Amino acid sequence: MLEIKNLNKSFKQNHVLKDISFKIEKGEIGVLLGKSGAGKTTLLRCINGLEEFDNGKIIIDDKINNNSKDILTLKGKIGMVFQNFNLFPHLSVIENIIEAPVNVFKETKKEALERSRELLDIVDLKDKEDFYPYELSGGQQQRVAIARACALMPKVLCFDEPTSALDKDTIKSIVNVMKKLKSQGITILIITHDIGFANEVADKLITISKGVVECVEEVS
Structure with a gap:
């Protein structure tokens, strides 16, 4: 389970995240939607500990991170799949996955x-x-990155634009992988601009505009 409570983040005078609150249950897929600059990536970086936040709470399986100093309480519970995969080029697929x-x-x-x-x-x-x-396609590299993130057995798995630059068949394979992970009880949070993909995988659509949650929609 992932719950965000009244999360705030500012960069100097720019209040980027304004009392962000939502909840995604165990084994659910939540998708963050919104225009560029809405605060989606900053929120994701706060959740996975790459960015400090000002105040609020991040709760994963009853473990609470009240601020950046508490991020160790969530260490190992959050996995991240980056848009550019970040695989180690000098390591084989299996070496990439077991490294951490x-x-x-x-x-x-x-x-x-x-x-x-x-x-x-x-x-x-x-x-x-x-x-x-270098011997793999973009979609295959994406799936290796997913396997690597899952190797630490996270409770929550975050994706930043997982379907960008992928063809339709490859996107279908990513959808299938996400559904398998969901069936294993992993909570998934995704940033995407691909509305079709979002509607196909999401249990919840969370729309953010100018740092504020506009709506949280359950997908049947």
């Missing part, structure tokens, strides 16, 4: 490899574990 579990969270290599191969199966890339990023 082994070197940051000190899991055994055997445990990390076992879970990573399960994740590659979920994203339909189990035959690509020894490939390098």
Whole structure:
């Protein structure tokens, strides 16, 4: 479960996020919609700890982050898939996925490899574990990035424009992966400008305008 309560963020005199509040339940997909400059990316960066916020609360499974100093309380609970994937070019697919579990969270290599191969199966890339990023299509790199984010077993997974520059068939594969993750109880938050994609995957549509939540719409 992800809940945002009265979140505020300013850059000097520019009040970017104004009392942002919404809730996404476990196993739901929430999509953030809004024009460029509405505050979507800043909100995502606050949620995943890349940006400090002024006041308010971020709650994940009853763990509360009241400000940036408390971000360690949420460490490991939030995964992030960036728009440009950020894969390590010198590492193979499987090495990209196990890098953080082994070197940051000190899991055994055997445990990390076992879970990573399960994740590659979920994203339909189990035959690509020894490939390098440059040998993969954009859609395949996107799915590797998803597997890597899931390797830390996050409660919440955030996506920044996951379908930008992808063709229709590749977008369908990303939709299928997200639905698989949803079925496993992962809460997903997505920024997108693709309304068709949003309507296909979303349980909730959260529209932001000028730093304010205009509406939260349940999708049947």
